[in-house]
Amino acid sequence: MRYDLLKILLVDDNHYMRVLLAEILRAIGVYHIYEANDGAEGLQMMRDHSIDLVMTDLSMQPLDGIDFVRLLRNSPDSPNQLAPVIMITGHSTFARVNEARDAGVSEFLTKPLTARGVIERLHQAIEHPRSFVRTDDYFGPDRRRRNDPAYRGPRRRSGDDQKQVG
Numbered sequence: 001m002r003y004d005l006l007k008i009l010l011v012d013d014n015h016y017m018r019v020l021l022a023e024i025l026r027a028i029g030v031y032h033i034y035e036a037n038d039g040a041e042g043l044q045m046m047r048d049h050s051i052d053l054v055m056t057d058l059s060m061q062p063l064d065g066i067d068f069v070r071l072l073r074n075s076p077d078s079p080n081q082l083a084p085v086i087m088i089t090g091h092s093t094f095a096r097v098n099e100a101r102d103a104g105v106s107e108f109l110t111k112p113l114t115a116r117g118v119i120e121r122l123h124q125a126i127e128h129p130r131s132f133v134r135t136d137d138y139f140g141p142d143r144r145r146r147n148d149p150a151y152r153g154p155r156r157r158s159g160d161d162q163k164q165v166g
Contacts, residue, residue, distance in 0.1 A: 003029035009046060009049075010022060011036045012035075017057065021055060028119060028122075034049055039067055043068065043072065046083070051080060053122070054084070056086070058087055058089035065088075069085050085105050085107075086121050088113070089109075090110065106129070106130065109121045130142045
């Protein structure tokens with residue numbers, strides 16, 4: 001992977017977390033790193049720069065990571081609806097993960113961060129992107145992680161009122 005070509009936006013209200021992420025990214029060769037203090041600033045940064053991938057914290061004020069992703073995916077003036085988003089969180093409860101997933105998050109990364117975890121999620125988001133789907137109440141990456149050939153229930157797949165995008 002050509003990390004040196006990536007443009008990554010870090011959205012986190014914690015300056016030290018942004019510094020840590022930026023250092024990990026620089027260590028693997030990412031040179032174009034942009035930073036924002038919250039979701040609103042992140043959206044503006046995406047309007048000003050061509051961003052390839054976003055890494056955002058879940059808990060921020062005034063616009064948190066989930067609201068940021070909802071706006072990115074669904075707003076008519078979104079700067080890049082298809083940008084992969086890695087959600088970083090220390091709140092890895094089932095309910096919060098589902099809420100973020102349902103907002104359109106591509107990947108999750110739990111705190112405490114490790115260089116290996118950052119690299120793995122970055123690789124997953126770039127090298128193995130999930131197809132985007134649009135339904136009446138959702139737009140974002142396909143929320144299924146795997147296709148189980150033994151599954152016999154209702155599919156709720158692209159043929160069942162979903163449109164594949166990109």
